[in-house]
Amino acid sequence: MRVARCELRVARNGLVFAGLAAALIAMPARAEDLNLEAWWRDACLWEVGSNLEKVPAARKKLIEAGAPTLDFLIPARLDAADTIITRALSMVITGIAGSPAQPPQSPDLRNQAFSGLINALTSDKPNVRRNAADLLGQMGATEAADHIAPLLKDKDARGGALAALGALKAESCVPDIAAMARDPSVSERGRFTAVSTLGAIGGARAQEALLGFLSDKTATIRFAAQYALESLRSTGALVSRLRDPDRRARLHAISALGRIGERSTRSDLKALLDDADATVRGFVVEALGFMQKPSDAAWIRERLVTEKDEFVKGKLLEALRRVESGGTE
Numbered sequence: 001m002r003v004a005r006c007e008l009r010v011a012r013n014g015l016v017f018a019g020l021a022a023a024l025i026a027m028p029a030r031a032e033d034l035n036l037e038a039w040w041r042d043a044c045l046w047e048v049g050s051n052l053e054k055v056p057a058a059r060k061k062l063i064e065a066g067a068p069t070l071d072f073l074i075p076a077r078l079d080a081a082d083t084i085i086t087r088a089l090s091m092v093i094t095g096i097a098g099s100p101a102q103p104p105q106s107p108d109l110r111n112q113a114f115s116g117l118i119n120a121l122t123s124d125k126p127n128v129r130r131n132a133a134d135l136l137g138q139m140g141a142t143e144a145a146d147h148i149a150p151l152l153k154d155k156d157a158r159g160g161a162l163a164a165l166g167a168l169k170a171e172s173c174v175p176d177i178a179a180m181a182r183d184p185s186v187s188e189r190g191r192f193t194a195v196s197t198l199g200a201i202g203g204a205r206a207q208e209a210l211l212g213f214l215s216d217k218t219a220t221i222r223f224a225a226q227y228a229l230e231s232l233r234s235t236g237a238l239v240s241r242l243r244d245p246d247r248r249a250r251l252h253a254i255s256a257l258g259r260i261g262e263r264s265t266r267s268d269l270k271a272l273l274d275d276a277d278a279t280v281r282g283f284v285v286e287a288l289g290f291m292q293k294p295s296d297a298a299w300i301r302e303r304l305v306t307e308k309d310e311f312v313k314g315k316l317l318e319a320l321r322r323v324e325s326g327g328t329e
Contacts, residue, residue, distance in 0.1 A: 199228025258287025
């Protein structure tokens with residue numbers, strides 16, 4: 001009987017020890033047991049030569065460490081402008097907190113990263129604010145859009161805000177982004193980026209704002225709006241601007257429709273072949289050339305007989321050569 005009881009105690013103790021061992025193995029490593037500083041230093045090296053294995057290995061260790069890494073990086077390591085460092089931040093933080101392309105390690109870790117980055121948006125350091133906004137965008141944190149939007153008025157951090165709001169397709173922020181793009185105190189580059197961001201966001205409100213920028217006094221802004229509308233394939237909206245009182249808007253609308261190449265707009269464009277403005281006529285001929293038909297040769301030859309403007313004649317000759325070299329119905 002005593003032998004049996006002794007064996008039972010030994011068995012119970014063995015189970016206890018086994019449970020403790022398993023618990024110890026499952027426990028996350030303490031921050032002080034991790035070599036975060038050294039891993040981070042290696043994670044920020046160029047991936048060349050002997051670093052081709054070292055850099056990814058260091059980033060992997062940081063990602064696997066999870067919560068301690070987030071505490072280590074946010075906000076202290078966000079104060080960086082070097083692209084190699086910001087790339088390392090991106091890969092490690094999204095590796096832990098997730099992105100639209102990959103899930104987070106856990107909801108708790110995503111929440112930890114999200115909270116830290118939201119707090120960093122109000123840092124007194126511009127790099128921290130800018131990188132925090134950019135990282136929230138890379139995480140796909142759509143709920144952060146309203147927190148990021150105020151940075152559009154922050155000349156030191158608005159670049160990160162635009163990158164984030166474009167990535168998040170934050171339609172609610174379209175009015176604020178459009179206001180920034182119209183602000184004459186903002187640099188031309190900043191305005192250009194704001195207009196491009198409207199194209200990245202898309203949607204009816206962004207499209208309407210972009211149409212307005214086709215009349216902007218600055219050429220780079222007009223072309224940014226045109227390219228954005230082309231990428232959105234906003235044919236209906238562009239057709240509505242073909243008779244805009246502003247000549248610049250008309251020319252950009254014509255050019256954009258030509259580049260989109262939607263043949264359903266041919267009749268709208270051909271209606272402008274008799275426009276009093278020779279530049280408009282030339283742009284229309286060029287646009288129609290992008291959606292040519294073999295039957296176009298007939299009306300092009302007729303126009304060559306009656307057209308007086310040399311610019312338009314040149315465009316007609318270019319169009320005729322394209323048709324004769326292989327247009328398709």
